[in-house]
Amino acid sequence: MPEGRLYIGNRRYSSWSMRGWLAVHLAELDVEEVLIHFSRPGPTEAIGALSPNGLVPYLEHRGARVWESLAVCEYSAEIRPSLWPSDPLARAHARAISAEMHAGFLGLRQSMWMNLGRDFAGLGRTPEALADVARIEAMWAETRQRFGAGGPFLFGAAFTAADAMYAPVVTRFLTWRPEIGPDTRDYCAAVRAHPLVNAWYEAAAAEPTEWLLPDYENAT
Ligand SMILES: N[C@@H](CCC(=O)N[C@@H](CS)C(=O)NCC(=O)O)C(=O)O
Numbered sequence: 001m002p003e004g005r006l007y008i009g010n011r012r013y014s015s016w017s018m019r020g021w022l023a024v025h026l027a028e029l030d031v032e033e034v035l036i037h038f039s040r041p042g043p044t045e046a047i048g049a050l051s052p053n054g055l056v057p058y059l060e061h062r063g064a065r066v067w068e069s070l071a072v073c074e075y076s077a078e079i080r081p082s083l084w085p086s087d088p089l090a091r092a093h094a095r096a097i098s099a100e101m102h103a104g105f106l107g108l109r110q111s112m113w114m115n116l117g118r119d120f121a122g123l124g125r126t127p128e129a130l131a132d133v134a135r136i137e138a139m140w141a142e143t144r145q146r147f148g149a150g151g152p153f154l155f156g157a158a159f160t161a162a163d164a165m166y167a168p169v170v171t172r173f174l175t176w177r178p179e180i181g182p183d184t185r186d187y188c189a190a191v192r193a194h195p196l197v198n199a200w201y202e203a204a205a206a207e208p209t210e211w212l213l214p215d216y217e218n219a220t
Pocket residue numbers: 009013014015016017038039042043044045047054055056057067068069070102
C-alpha cells in the first residue's frame with residue numbers, strides 16, 4: 001500500500017506540479033499519484049477542497065502534509081539527501097537559485113507559459129521575459145562553471161532538486177525558443193533527455209484533448 005499521495009495538475013501546463021513530481025520521483029517516495037485537471041474559469045474547486053493553499057503540487061506522505069513546490073523538494077531531500085549537492089558551498093548555491101526560481105521570473109512565467117504540446121517559437125518575447133531569460137542563462141552558466149564539473153546538469157552528473165526547479169524553464173525554452181547560447185542549449189537538451197522529464201512529457205502527450213485550455217493554447 002502506498003505511503004501517501006501526490007496531487008498534481010495537467011502535465012501539459014502545470015510547471016509547479018512538474019517540479020514537485022520530479023523531486024518526489026528522484027527521492028523514490030512510494031505515493032499514489034492523483035491528477036486533478038484544471039477547470040476554467042479557475043481556481044479549480046477540487047484542488048481548493050484538498051490542498052491547504054488551493055494549489056498543486058500537494059504531497060501527503062507518512063503523515064506529513066507538504067505544499068509549495070520548494071517545500072516538496074526540501075521534504076524529498078530529507079528522505080533522499082542526494083537531491084541537494086553534498087558540498088556545502090554547492091548546496092547553498094543550489095538552494096539560493098532554487099529559491100530565486102520559486103520567488104521570481106514572473107516576466108518569463110507570464111509571457112512564456114508552460115505548454116508541452118505546442119511550438120510557440122518567436123512569440124512571447126516581452127522585455128520582462130527576455131530579461132528573465134538573460135538572468136537565467138547567466139545563472140546557469142555561473143553555476144555550471146563553479147559547480148558543474150563533469151556535467152551535464154547544474155551541479156555535475158547528478159540531476160538535483162535545482163535541476164527539478166528549472167526543468168519547467170527548460171520546457172519553456174523548448175516551446176518558445178528565445179535566442180539562447182550553445183551552453184544553454186546543451187543544458188536544455190540534457191534536461192529534456194532525462195528519463196523522468198521524458199516520462200512527464202510522454203504522459204502529458206497522452207492527456208485527453210478535453211483537458212486542453214484555450215487560454216494556454218493560443219499565443220501571440
Ligand atoms: N507557489 C506554488 C505555486 C503553485 C501553483 O501556482 N500551482 C498552480 C498550477 S501550476 C495551481 O495549482 N493552479 C490551480 C488552478 O489553476 O486551478 C508552488 O510552488 O507550488
